[in-house]
Structure formats: structure tokens, C-alpha cells
Amino acid sequence: MSIPRTDALSRLQDTGRFALELEAVSRHFGALVALADINLTVRAGERRAVLGSNGAGKTTLFNAITGDFPPTTGSVRLFGEVVTDLPCQERIRRGLRRTYQVSLLFNGLSVIDNIYLACRGVSRGRFSLRRPRWDDSAMQAAEVLLAAVHLDDVREAQVAALSHGQQRQLEMALALAGAPRLILFDEPAAGLSPTERSELVEILQSLPDHIAYIIIEHDMDVALRVAQSVTMLHNGRIFKEGTPEEIENDSTVQELYLGRRDG
């Protein structure tokens, strides 16, 4: 097992057609089957939404992909490489990122330090005992991201003091740090104001073409605007796949999920 230390470009070149391939992935918690026989492929640069009611297995799916809770059976392939047995950080270093339903940030640190650590996480020097200089590449990347998510005016603020909206933006920044190729967004719009939602949609739509992402989102307006394809999960199984239009117009889906939401 070797840690890839190539730069983003060369990584792009040896990328396969698929960002993610799940083969017969299952996840059991004791007797509970949270995921059953999931086969899912995401092309490089594809944007996909995962829909499903609470308990459908959406977050478990993310955890299986990142390795937070590895699958019980089945295989996970990232960018053409089997990563089923690799720990979380190794998958991250191959270009995978994720956000969390509830913000998981470093509350004792400043905003810039949060982003800096995210940029540093996929490069050399993670164990450096020296303070980062301003011209450090990870620090410079952090500054760019800071501006991109409009947090430059709270650069030095401690994360615990940020508003919810700002924390969600920071969450986004951490996911975008360090040349990701596949990002898993877990309900990024939860708890945001309408204005903040439309800003989020803008950010998602403006991501570079080579970045693929999977988004879990209860807000159908957001989900269907930012996704090219949709996967419906129900009771831990894939229930339907298709374009946003197909899903929106599917009667079973409407009955199961959209109908209930409107009702």
C-alpha cells in the first residue's frame, strides 16, 4: 500500500471512467440491515442526488463509501482502485471528500486554521512542527477557499462563535479543500435560510466539471436543480434510478416520497 503523492493533474490522468463503483455493498448493524446489495456507479464529473425517507440508508451509504463504517460485504472502488479495506484517511487522500449532516468542525480553532488543516490533510507536512508560513502552498490554498466561501471577514474568529449559516459554509470549504474529485454532501441545505440556499445552489453549480458529487438532500428543489441523475433509496435498497425529470414524474416515487412531502 503506498500513499499517492502525485499532483492533481497526474491523478486526473490515471483516473478511470468512474469516480465511484459500489458492488453488492451491504451493511449490517447486528440484525438490522441498513444497506442491502447496493450497486452504484458514479462517472467522473457526474452530479447525483440520493433521495429517500429517514432511515432509508443514505448516510450509511456515505459512511460505507468513506470508510467511517466499512461495508459488511461488497466492494468499494474509487477512481478505478479497490479501497474496500483502506482506512478513511487513505480514501480521502485519493480525492474523496464529504460533509456531515450536523457540522463537524474544529470548534476550538479559528476559521482559517480549519480550512488550512483541510488543505494540509491531503498533502505532505501533516506532522510538521513548524508554524505554516503565509507562502506555504496549503496556506495559500486555504486563503483562496476562505474568500470563495465568503468567510474572509471572520478569518480569525473561533468556529464556536460562528452562525449556523457560516458553519455550513465552512463545512463546504473543508469539503472543497485539496483538489477533490468526488464529494459526498450530506444535507448541505439543512437549516439554511432561502437566501443561503440559493447561494449554496450557486456554489454547487459552479464547481469545476471534473468534480463529481453525490448529494443527500431533503429539499427537492435544491436536489433536482443541482443533480444530473437521481438514486432513490428505500429500506436500504436502491428503489429507482433516473434523471431528475423521470424521478419527479414517477408515480410510485411521488406516492412514496414526494407525495408525502407535499401533503
Add this chain to the structure above:
Amino acid sequence: MDARRLFSGSVSLADLRPATVVTVGLLLVYPAVATDFFIFQIGAYSLILGTIALSLMMLGGYGGMVSLAQLTVAGFAGYLTAILGDNSVGVMGLGWPWWLTIFTAVLGAALFSAVIGAISARTEGIYTIMITLAIAVAFFFFVRQNYALYNGFTGYAGVMPPTLLGINWRDPAPFYYLSLAVAGGFFCAVLYGSRATFGLSLQAIRDNPRRMRALGYNVTLHRIVAYFLAGLIAGSAGVLMVWFNGRISPGSIGVGVVIDILVIAVVGGMRHPIGPFVGAIAFVLLENFAIDLIDRERFNTVIGLAFLLIVLFSPDGLLGLWSQMRSKIRLGKDARASAGRAERDDRHSAGSPKGTYKGT
């Protein structure tokens, strides 16, 4: 100076200059004005205990890992010093040159600490405390039973620092400056390191290990490295400790002393590297003089009560007490400056950033 920035460790020299200059000045002239007893047993001993507690503060305050085995690591270095160098009990005492003895003792202690880290790095919170306490107790019983290497119950005596540059480093003033150099060096290193990449990542792991993993960090390895670095600190202090006592025996690393180090760190405050030293001074003064304050057999009650009160009124120890006082004073000034303006009165108020940040 912003208290929050002080506690998060982001203090630049400019922030601290007057207080720092005065403190450093006092520490340097202290031997000129104090008696030998105060130089050696109060001054040097506080610095040594403070340095051991500093290694705990670094692991606990920055890394979120409260290790009770830091004194054990220091004791291991002390034992190595007695075993590899010279002692007067006629067991071991391999007579290595002083520099090789110290180097091996400190490095050995750091590796020992790293092994403790490897054992406990996958645990959190109370389980880390329990597993490191178990290691400390196991090591205590091991050295007490082992005669071939550790000379059992008796331990080692006659362990002295070398005489270098014509100075006997065990004399009060030289030993004080030696301890001050080691303590001050590690204090500055920890302060600097708290803003270094590794220090930041350690604090991030404290806040959220799972997220750190999801950013590409090998959390377990980071923790083990933190234990290794803390072991360098504790090990160096351990060499000073065995020189200070001139001896080491199982009693030197017993459970009571292990808990003392925790008390020092907690009472001083775990949020800034100065905390352990404040705690150590308070501890050493009480240990020496509580018996004079209350001329009874139960003077330990006084020590216990004093520490209980501190922790009760300030979860962040003496440092927290100090920042509470500062914030009260500041609140008073603010109230006068803008009469009638309601002020936040929680203890974090002094630390929250100026103004509020709403939305985007």
C-alpha cells in the same frame, strides 16, 4: 490582550511583552534573592513538576488525551539514568558517559510514551484515563518486584548530575538554572508548537477526530506522535527529577505521585502551557507549608480543600480564575464607559470576538 487568543495559544510576542519581560526577569534574578531552600526545593522542584505536568497539558489540553502515565514516563527516564549512568547502590550503574546516558534516557522515555500512546490512542475520555492509570500502576508494581533491572523496593540512590564547566550542577543555583532552561525551553516549544501544523492538527483531533480522518489525517498515528513528543518533555523532566531527589524508587512513581501530576495540571489549568507551572508552584508551596499553617496531623485536608475549592469555582483551574477576574474588571470598565449597556456575563464573554457576525 484577548483572553480567548491567550487560551487558544495564539499569542504573539507583542501581546505578552510587559508581563513576559517581568516574569522572565523575576525567574532569572530569583536565585539572587531567595534562600537555597527556596531556590532548590521550591523553585527547581516546581519547574520539574511543572514540566512533567506540561507534558500532560500538551496531551490533555491540545490533544484531548488525559494520560495519567506521564509521571511513569518521567520515572522511566529517571530509572534509565540510574541504570545506565552511575549510582551508589551497587546494582546496575553501567557507567555510560553522561551525555549518552541522558540521550538514551530521554529517547527511551519518549519511545515508552509512544508505546503507551499506541495502546491508548484508540480510546477516548475516561477510558484513556483508566488505561493510562492501569499502565502507571502496572509499572509501579513491576519495578517494585523486579530486582535484576530496577532493584525492587530499594531502587537507586546516589544519582547525581555531572560536574561540567567546573560547576556542580546539583548546587541550588546551577540546578535551578538548569531546570529553568529545560522548563522554559519546553514551555516555548509547546507554545510555538500549538500554532504549528502538528499542534493545530492535534487540537483539531481533540475537537473532532472523526472529521480529521475525513480530511486525510491518520488520527491514531498523530496521537502516537503526540505521545512521543510529550515523552521527550516528561523524560527530560524525569532526568532532572532523579537528579533532584538523588534517588529513585517505586515510591517515586507510585499512584499518589501520579495523581499529584494530574492535580497540578488541573489546578493550574489545561488550556495554556503556563497552567501546569502555576499549578506546580501552588502545589509545592502547599506541600511544604500547609503543615505550618495548620499545626496538626491532618494538614493534608487543607491541601485537598484548597484544590477542591479552586476546581469547584473554576473548572479551568487557576488560569481560569485569573481570566475570570480579568473579565470582571473589564466588564466593570465597560459598564462605566457605556452606562446602561447590557453586558454578557458568562465567563466566555471576555473571549468572544468583538462584534457579531450575522449571515453573509
Add this chain to the structure above:
Amino acid sequence: MIGLGKTTLAAVAILSLTGPAFAGEPIKIGALATLEGAFTVLGEDGMRGVRLALEEFGNMAGGHAIELITGSSDATPDSAIRATRKLVEQNGVPILIGPLSGSEGLAVKDYAKTQPNVTFLNGTSAAQDTTLRNAADNFFRFGTDGAQWMAGLGEYVYNEKGYRNLAVLAEDYSFPYTQVFGFLEPFCRLGGKAPADARFWVPIGNKDYSSVIAALPDDVDAIYVALGGADAVNFLTQYEQAGGELPLVGGSITVDQTVLGSKGRTREFVIGTPSAGPISDTWDNAGWQAFVDAYKTQFPDGFPSPSLFAHGYYINTKAALLALDAVDGDLSDGGVKYRAALASLEFETPTGMVRLDERRQAIADIFLTEVIEGPDGGLLNKTIKVIPQVSQTLGVSYEEFLNYGPVSRENPTCG
């Protein structure tokens, strides 16, 4: 800086030379005992011994009032040294009495060498090497050591009890080593056997003796038990439940009140157990009885009878005060005259005459006792015999005694 430090050192040295010399000024005496940790109760009784002696002298010696300053350790050498250093360097005591336990005594003896102007008198620490090897010129011990305490016991069990083969069960540290040595040395010289594989060493505070009991050999006449009282009770209870029936021989702190107060079948074992030590509670002697009465009067909350810790601290404090009287409280020469007075001091204690050998170690009487059932049904230690004037070298010359080697698990070999 370093120069300044040396100046301070010199100043302090001069001060300690001239400090307490003025007539009529109180003389400070430091007393160090274990007022914390596992031996707290014992340390408190040691302090009673100090106060008892001071009371006897009306808090005056050599024309000066005595100011008592107490120090506390937790029985570890480190804490004993810190407390000693505080008493000597901070409080400036010219005379210090203590410590209580063996390894503390060795540490304080080493420290004494760095303070030649201060006079140290032992409390009850009973390690041999405190005065036997590398002795400090200013460290005096008017109490006997752990090997002396066993005087007469080895001969007694060999000749009177007729034991030839013994198993040994003792705690695994220096004090029991010293006791085992003191007991086995004469026993083995007479022809008794207690080989190394019949000796069992357990940690202090050991709770489970089942593996020891299982390993005890069957072909021995008795078990020599050198465990502290609480540990001894644990062993006896488990030994009785396991059906053991061998008679016992006790160390100096084995058959104490906790053991004598035990109930049930354990009593059967205990009756007839011989042991030896520096005191005997029931000694029918006017001096001893007066001592016990004074103790009970002054300390109604103390033990029913003074422990060997009260006794040891009392004797050493009394020696300190008698020598102060002898030099009229004059310590102005850094205590040179005072220590000369101590070295030649010879006085009557509640347990007989005591004097010092050339290494400032006491030569005193030792008591051989045996547990009997008292008239009220309770168990007590009956005084069998007083072994007069036991020296540290147990009757042989210093050089010959050194050839026996330091105490350890294997000394004497006695195979």
C-alpha cells in the same frame, strides 16, 4: 547568577553556625514522621513519643525552651528527603528526629552527610545500613535495627521449640529482609534449615495468599511469618480456611493487636507463637509500666499501649534532650560538642539501658515474647526473656559481621 547563589549558600552556612546560640532563645527541634500515606497511624504514634519526651522535660533542655516543628512524609524516601530539607534548610532546625521507615532512614542518612552542622537522630527506621555501612558522622540511632529486634528468637525456636526446618513468608522489601536475616542467622548457624525455595516473598498489602499456601512445603516444622499486622490477618484467615496446621514464628510487627484480636480458629494458630522486638507490652517492670501510664495519661486517644514507634521516637527524643542538658544548650560550634555528648550518652530507658557503639548505633535490650491466652480470655504477648544489650553486629566483630553481606532475600543461604 551562579556567583550570587554561592554567596547565598555561604551566608546560610554562617547563619546556621551562629543561629540558635543565644542563651535563652528557644532551640528548634524538627520531628519527621509519616503523617500521610499508609503509615499515618504509626507516624502519629511516633509523634506521641516525641511529645511524651518533651513533656517529661517540661519542654526545656540545657536552659532553653524547645520549639517542636513537625514534618511529614508518606513513607517514600523522596518525600522524607523533601520534608527533611524543609525542616533543616527552611525552618533551620539544628536537631532533627526521624524518620519512621527503613528506606526513608537510608535516604535521610545520605542527606545528613550534606548537612554536617545539623544533628540527626533516628525515629524508628530499622534498616541495617543506616548505621552499618557508609554511616554518616552526624546520624545517631538510639533504637535498635530490624536484625537486632530478632535477637534470641532463632536460638529459642531451635533449642526450646525444637524446630529444625522452617518455611519463611515475608513482605518483599528491605525491613523484612533485615528481620529474616536477624532471625535466620543464629538459627541456621545452630543447624536449622530454611532454604531459598522455602522462602516466599509477597508484596505489601497482598490480599490473596492461596498460591503461597499451596506452595508451602509439608515437611517443615513451622512457618516464620514477617508480615505487617493487617497482612498477617489476611494470611492467617486464608491459611486456617485451607486447613493449615503448622505453628508460627512471628516477626516484630507480625503479632500485633490486629492479630491478637482475631476471632475463631485463627486464635489456635496464634497461641504459642514466639516473636521478638524492642518492646513488650506486658513487661512486668516498673520503668516500663511508668512509661505506659505516662503515655495513657497524656494521650487518652492513643493506642491502648505505646507502640514500638512511640517507643523509638521517645527514646531518640529523650537522648536529644539529655545531650542538650549535657552541653547546656550550646550548639554554637555547629553541634560538635553536642554530638560528642550524644556519642558518649548512656541512659536508662523504659526498656533498659541504651548506649551507642562506635558507629552511633544503639546497643540495647530485646524482648522475647510468646502469645498466651490471658486471664480474661484475650490473647497477649507474654515476656519470656529479656536479651540484654544486643549489639548491631549480633555479638561478632564489625569486620566479621560485614562478611555476612548486606541483607537480601537469599541472606543467609541456610540451605
